[in-house]
Amino acid sequence: MEKASNRQRVLLGHLRSSPSYNNHESSLSASACLAGGSAAYGDDVVVVAAYRTPLCKSKRGGFKDTHADDLLAPVLKALIEKTNLDAREVGDIVVGSSLAPGSQRASECRMAALYAGFPETVPIRTVNRKCSSGLQAVADVAASIKAGFYEIGIGAGLESMTVNSRAWVGDVNPKVKRFQEAQDCLLPMGVTSENVAHRFSVTRQEQDQAAVDSHRKAAAASASGRFKNEIIPVATKIADPKTGDEKPIIVSVDDGIRPNTSLADLGKLKAVFKKDGTTTAGNSSQISDGAAAVLLMKRSVAMRKGLPILGVFRTFVVVGVDPAIMGVGPAVAIPAAVKAAGLELEDIDLFEINEAFASQFVYCCKKLELDLQKINVNGGAIAIGHPLGTTGARCVATILHEMKRRGRDCRFGVVSMCIGTGMGAAAVFERGDGCDELCNARKVESNNLLSKDSR
Secondary structure (H helix, E strand, C coil), X not given: CHHHHHHHHHHHHHHHHCCCCHHHCHHHCCCCCCCCCCHHXXXXXXXXXXXXCCCEECCCCXXXXXXXXXXXXXXXXXXXXXXXXXXXXXXXXEEECCCCCHHHHHHHHHHHHXXXXXXXXXXXXXXXXXXXXXXXXXXXXXXXXXXXXXXXXXXXXXXXXXXCCCCCCCCCCHHHHHCHHHHHCCCCHHHHHHHHHHHCCCCHHHHHHHHHHHHHHHHHXXXXXXXXXXXXXXXEEXXXXXXXXXXXEEECCCCCCCCCCCHHHXXXXXXXXXXXXXXXXXXXXXXXXXXXXXXXXXXXXXHHHCCCCCEEEEEEEEEECCHHHHHHHHHHHHHHHHHHCCCCHHHCCEEEECCCEHHHXXXXXXXXXXXXXXXXXXXXXXXXXXXXXXXXXXXXXXXXXHHHHHHHHCCEEEEEEEECCCEEEEEXXXXXXXXXXXXXXXXXXCCCCXXXXXX
């Protein structure tokens, strides 16, 4: 708080030294902060609800016999039911998905929306930016709301890695052999993990420790009920692999978390992608099934409807990096997103950084010199799972609910992930009820409380 106050005084000094300051004094007057944001932001884009299914191990977990559309429908339905929103008011639904054939997945998503009770008048589309697809969907909706295309939208993510494989379809263009970076786009993700570990000296010990920490934190979060507010239980069925007999089940918890994971156990695993390598099945993200969805709208609409604001969408950035070390993406994207929000890294209270591989996760945290106590406080993809197209939206749900739980001690959060073929994405969110004296939370007679938010 003291640091923020100092920055505020510096800003005010700049403003007062400007010849135009007095001319604009009336337009900069402070006013009441309603629904959790500074008046300086105006009618910004807010998140009023964010939910996810449990994440389950593909081919072996609770969703192995569940159709993809039956994963998406429950979270879409929950957004409407829990907010009492009229589904007809939704301007668009954007679903991030990575592996499924585009046309088929688009149809499945449309079907899921109809299952969930959305009328035929509500449109839907898909978006694919690989592992950031879910976050891209949220950002696309936020951008459309800011542009005035509609006032209410849903950004979601969906992936069934049980159903859809990562195999290349058809022949590879032989031209790729003449362009090394293009050829590197075809590298198995595990090989890029080994490249990161080798180039930046990330040890096997560091990677295994990151995996242990991920499972430990996720197990603690699950056991204490910290995921309860973000998870929507899914009624489905599961078939006996021997008899084929089906039985109804309700999946309500992530099933990939291993509370007893230890360095000793992980140390016994062999490297998968390189002889004498360091990337193993134990320090890589889990292959998973699941869905997530985020409801966004203009602040004025949320206020008019009396909806509590879970979070505020601030900025989103995507960057390109060397495809051979695609895992470094967050180390480039996070500073860019934070800067675009007018903040500094030390202003961020929580980070959700996707643990695609422990190698790249460790590198990014070290490169940015982040406080480990702020990162993936409830575990990450190594323990919870990484259904590719879902992860971005899942991370948004997880970080916003955790920020709400922490209250005034947690104002800004960042969601970030690396992206196959060499990219990184990051978004900055603010806690929905993040009002304090720096947000012009009370009406005043002068500009002396002008906050850093006014930059």
